[in-house]
Amino acid sequence: MASTRTRGILPFAPPNITDDDIDEVVAALRSGWITTGPRTRLFEQKFAELVSVPSALAVNSCTAALHVALSALNIGEGVDVITTPMTFCSTVHVIEQVGARPILVDVDRATLNVDPDLVARQVESRKRGDRRIAALMPVHYAGQPCELDPLLDIAAAHDLAVIEDSAHALPAWYRDHIVGDVSHPSVRRAVAFSFYATKNLTTGEGGMLVAAPDVLEAARVWSLHGMSRDAWRRYDVERQYEADEDAAWRYDVGLPGFKYNMSDLQAALGLSQLPRLSSVHQRRREIARQYVDAFEDVESLEVPFVRSDVSHAWHLFALRLNLETLRIDRAEFIAHLLERGIAASVHFIPIHVLSYYRDRYGYAPDDLPVAWREYQRLVSLPIYPQLHDDDVEDVINAVLDVVACNRR
């Protein structure tokens, strides 16, 4: 049995929604509580347990989680934040939005994660400059954790915060730690996850932040209008009927905060998805293994490199083309796959060639040569648990056929 195709095309990343998921959302709708409430609190607790931290903050996107993390860490006007060009634009947008300046540092060719040696060099070279680097914002590209130990060492030595964009890395492990475990003796850390429609776990739209307790509480205030923690309790149904000075209607606002809270409808979906995260991950790993087995000896293809000290979340399977062996470029390769019924994508168009960043900071494509070169070879293949073995075979056959028909 093959997966559902739309007009004969195997989709790139359809959302993974079961009948149980739908029932849970309906139950939330019927509960009489549809904004942030008991289901959101429970989802935060369960998620915190999953990544081995005491607490978590549910918000309405990963972008929101990154934004409130920067705000909670007081990162804003006059400071710089080091990040990667190989990401979705919102990672970098939030740095701009708080008034800080993003510094793009090139990636490691093998993993496409930010290169710790280049980060160290950037930090060293700026020691005498007039602007301070305040934070590192690495991205766990495709679901493979970055080299966190060297990055945390740099952060500890230079008093930088580390905010990880973990939109792809659920679940993933770096050495003995699950990504999201923010325990570290001397670095202020925050990790942001995405529950966007296509991500490994979805709430339709949604995100989660984990951080040290004080940072997390500050982020919680930023995420809901800047209302104080006591005000947050106005969502406690029982207290609505208390009449003392702690009454439900009383609140204070200490900051011009955002409106980023998760709703119980989203949390209901998240709670329903959490128990199958590990089987979903298992299936993603199997598919990645099948692709690697099929492609690793093909001259025109380069399969993803996986470090031996990580466990990969396999949000993306980013194949690379050895273009010198082919008569077609990457765009044509994707068009040929589509002709064979397979939808593919590209992750990512490097940030520095997007017109806003190119024009604002005067980047040329070759200023970040690794990101620019590798971008031109990247093709993301479908990888999601609804794929059946014969779908995976269809993808493999289509890729091999495009290669065979277009060899130089």
Ligand SMILES: *Cc1c(COP(=O)(O)O)cnc(C)c1O
């Ligand atoms: C999806 C994604 C985001 C944004 O997630 P939202 O939940 O849609 O805000 C951020 N960074 C990366 C790397 C992503 O892939």
